[in-house]
Amino acid sequence: MSTTLTTREVWKTWFAWVTAGEFLGFLAPALTGALTSSAPMLVFAGTAExxxxxxxxxxVLRRTFPSLSAPRWIGVTALAAGFAWAVTLLAVDHSQLLGTLPFPALLALVSVAGTGVLLSLGTGQWLVLRHHVAGAHxxxxxxxxxxxxxxxxxxxFTTPLWQPGQPVALIALIGALGxxxxxxxxxxxxGSALTRLLNRS
Incomplete structure (x- = not known):
């Protein structure tokens, strides 16, 4: 653990930077989605996110783990985000076909796909983080x-606010706030998980 930041300071710094980073990153797919329904464009925007x-x-991490590779961390995070967007959009594009499946098959497919999406980013980042902290799994x-x-x-937040026929700017604004x-x-x-890992170390 870095001597320059306490775990409390790590959480506060992480919360500020990661909230800002994800908000700015999410603007890419939010604005893209307001302008087009193109799946490849949305996956590209999700990768940028x-x-x-x-x-x-x-x-934040480089102050705590100076030897952490920024290109590797950014790379796996981008790839995982692109994967998550691709799986989600694939499900949306084939929603009618999925609706014809027997319920047990649909439930199994949704469970596998949803689990893959939720685990993708953490798994990708774990491949990098495991070299720097115990219990990274x-x-x-x-x-x-x-x-x-x-x-x-x-x-x-967004479901009650999004309504059919809204201007593109309003759609984008609601998505951005969401x-x-x-x-x-x-x-x-x-941030809480990161501080727990640091305390374990």
Missing amino acids: GAILGAAQCL LWVGANAVAWAAGLVVFTA GLVMAATMAAIT
Whole structure:
């Protein structure tokens, strides 16, 4: 653990930077989604979201783990985000086909895909983090919980506000505000997980 930051300072710094990073990153798919329904464009925007988030996280992690590779962390975060967006959009694009499946098969497919999406980012980052802190495998579960909570908050915030026929600017604004709430939720939970890992070390 770095001697320049206490675990409390790590959490506060992580929360600020990661909330800002995810909020800025989420603007890419939010604005893209308001302008187009192109799946490849949305996956590209989601990958950019991951890269921005990873860069923001590195600003904190490099102070705690000076030898952590920023390109590797940013790279795995971007790839994981792109994967998550691709799986989600694939499900949306084939929603009618999925609706024809027997319920047990649909439930199994959704469970596998949803688990893969929730575990993707934490697993990718674990591949880097495991070289720097004991118990890094706990990061995978913590990220899954953080993103699940963030998505629930995002949905609860945006669903009542998004209505058919709204101007593109309003759609984008609601999505951006929802992204901010989601980012803060995710940052708070992952920040707590990071401080626990540091305390274990």
